[in-house]
Structure formats: C-alpha cells, structure tokens
Amino acid sequence: MKNDSKSIEDIKAIRKIMEESSRFLSLSGLSGIYAGVTAIAGALVAYFFILNSGSIKEPLAIRWQLIADASIVLVLSVLFSLYFSLKKARRDGKNVLTPISKRLLLNLMIPLATGGIFVIMLLIHNYIQLIVPCFLIFYGLALVNAGKFTFGEVYYLGVLEIITGLVSAFVPGRDLLFWIIGFGILHIIYGLLLYRKYEV
Amino acid sequence: MKDFISNINKVFESRVRLGIMSVLMVNETYDFNSLKETLDVTDGNLASHLKALEQKGMIRVNKQFIGRKPNTSYSATETGTAEFRQHLKALENLIQEQ
Numbered sequence: 001m002k003n004d005s006k007s008i009e010d011i012k013a014i015r016k017i018m019e020e021s022s023r024f025l026s027l028s029g030l031s032g033i034y035a036g037v038t039a040i041a042g043a044l045v046a047y048f049f050i051l052n053s054g055s056i057k058e059p060l061a062i063r064w065q066l067i068a069d070a071s072i073v074l075v076l077s078v079l080f081s082l083y084f085s086l087k088k089a090r091r092d093g094k095n096v097l098t099p100i101s102k103r104l105l106l107n108l109m110i111p112l113a114t115g116g117i118f119v120i121m122l123l124i125h126n127y128i129q130l131i132v133p134c135f136l137i138f139y140g141l142a143l144v145n146a147g148k149f150t151f152g153e154v155y156y157l158g159v160l161e162i163i164t165g166l167v168s169a170f171v172p173g174r175d176l177l178f179w180i181i182g183f184g185i186l187h188i189i190y191g192l193l194l195y196r197k198y199e200v
Numbered sequence: 201m202k203d204f205i206s207n208i209n210k211v212f213e214s215r216v217r218l219g220i221m222s223v224l225m226v227n228e229t230y231d232f233n234s235l236k237e238t239l240d241v242t243d244g245n246l247a248s249h250l251k252a253l254e255q256k257g258m259i260r261v262n263k264q265f266i267g268r269k270p271n272t273s274y275s276a277t278e279t280g281t282a283e284f285r286q287h288l289k290a291l292e293n294l295i296q297e298q
Binding site: 098 | 215218219222223225226227229230231234237238239288291292294295
C-alpha cells in the first residue's frame, strides 16, 4: 500500500521535529569532560598551593585565593561548554539561539543564580563549611530543572549532584574531596557517556 | 479500517502543516522565524500554511512588539491539539494495520 510508507515517513518526521524543537541537542559531552578536568585541577591547586603551600598565610588571604581559584574554574567551565556547543551546532548546521535554548538557559539560571547569591551570603556570615554543599545542591537543582530541555542525562547528573551535596553537608571537613567527586568525577563520567552515545 | 481513514485529517495533509503542528504540540508558543528555521521553509510557504491552519481554528496567532520590532508567535488551540492527536493516532493505526 502506497499510503503506508508515506504514513511511516510522516510519523518519523513528526517525531524528529517534536524532539528537535523541544530539546536543545547541541550540548556536547566534551564540555562535561573539560569541566571535570578543570574542577579537579582547581582542587589540586587549592590543596597544594593554597592550603598546604608550606608558608604560613593569613586566613583571609587563603579565603580570597580559594575564591579566585573557584571562580577561575567556573569561568573556564562555562567557556568550555559554550565553545563546544557552538562547535557542535555549527557542525550540525543548527542555530544555538533558539526558543528552546533560551528556555534552557533561563531554567538553568534561576536556581543557579539563587545558589550563587546564597553562597555569597554564607561567605559574608562565615558559614564556610556549607559553601561546597550549597554549590553542589543548587547546581544539581539547576540541572534537574534544565534537564527537561535537553538530553535526559543532564537530569540524572543533577540528581547525583544533589545527593553528593547533601552527603557532603553531613561530612564536614571533606570539602575538597566532595568538590572533586561532584564537579570533577561526575562531570567526566557524564561527559564520556554523552560523547559516546551521541557524538561518536 | 474505514474508520481509520476517516480520521485522517485533510487539514494536516502537508509536510509543512504536520511540522507546524508537531512543533506547537511540544512548545506552548513558537515564533515565526524560529518555525521557519526549524522546518527549513521559505517565508511565503510557511505564511500560507500558517494562514490555512489559523482559518481552520487549529492554531492561534499572537502578535506583539518586542521593542519596535513586530513579533508574531503561534500556539495550538485546543481543537488543534485534539485533532492533531487524532490524526497521529490514525496514521499509527494505518501502519499497524499492515
């Protein structure tokens, strides 16, 4: 029946359009891998050069150096993810600025900005031990929220970040370790999975 | 069998219209330019199909200004959503019959 193959084609086209118009698929697994490596490098810098550098430093100086270190990691990770998304979009001949990518960004930024401001408050009020748990929890919430608009893996990464954050809140004094697990190892695993599944 | 065919909706019998409805099923609203890019069609072609769907009451047009630039966005009406679902079901049944 001639009508049949047309129906199959139609349904395939419909599925593809629904998928492409409701999910931002230009995220690259490479962003995850690079972000993870950057986070681990940042943690090593913190451990060897800031916390255990051999010289005696003022606590305030240490704090500022840690903030600078974390900020550099953050900026680099964002730049990597933008760079690899642009590259992937260009390769696929797609636009990165679509209604869906804007929605993705907005849904990511609401929990993330809330978390950022909250962390600054923690810093001001000297609740240092809660900073890494908060980073992880709010980042996880942001990913869970944004996961609806991109690959489903992002949602699960978010759930794992939240769990890591909650566990770290119960285990004081192991901030660097949880930072490495949450921002380093989880990102690398996620990145590798995504890369192998969609980009090889 | 006859029932399935009668559920196939003539209004949607075009790739562009199927595309428009597919986008609007999963997005609350979508603007003209993004639709054009997603479906990879010309302005005139898209406009005429949008007009047809609008006249049949399948989609709703929202015109507004963003700054000074006019921005037209579209959303599926309740009728449109229901009829498109039925159309999809009919297509699927047609395949399964085989």
